[in-house]
Amino acid sequence: MKIVTIPVGLLDTNCYLVYVESSRRLYVIDPGADAPEIVRAARRFDFRRASILLTHAHVDHISAVAEVAAALQVDGVFLAEEDHELYRSPDNALLPYLEAARNLPEAAVFAPNDDFTVIPLPGHTPGGSGFLFRESPALFAGDTIFAGSIGRTDFPGGDFGTIIDSIRNGILTLPDELTIYPGHGSQTTVGAERRSNPYIQ
Structure with missing residues (x-):
């Protein structure tokens, strides 16, 4: 499995390209901005099918969805049902910096898949999700979680108690050596966060 990290947009949102060689499938996770750069990087892979996976629906994670979906002819845009309303909301913006995303294709709920498992991680948003890939565990x-920190819960739909439960019951149950790729900032591991993240001690 190959992973490419592309920080995009004003907030340096991490867009990830995950290429699963055994299935020749490309997953574009959280295309939040800079669609041409994402598309150029994606076309370096010899993929048969491409999909967009969204960890949640905040505007800085979805603004390039329409352009990337069209350019790569993806077979779907997948997002937890609890975030579908936010995905479509005209109020999903960070004005004056980020306007609401436009011309978004319909989002579907996650279908059973041999490449990854969906882990529900509500708290930052109601439909927050993590993707646990099997071929090279990541x-x-x-x-939901960052290196030494956690996601904000002061936006509409956020809840501090819920995000802490998601971390403790959805992330910290995983092996210490597992690499976590967050929505912003550098990668970390389950063990590092278990030992030193001040929000979950």
């Missing part, structure tokens, strides 16, 4: 956790 967790893409969105804005």
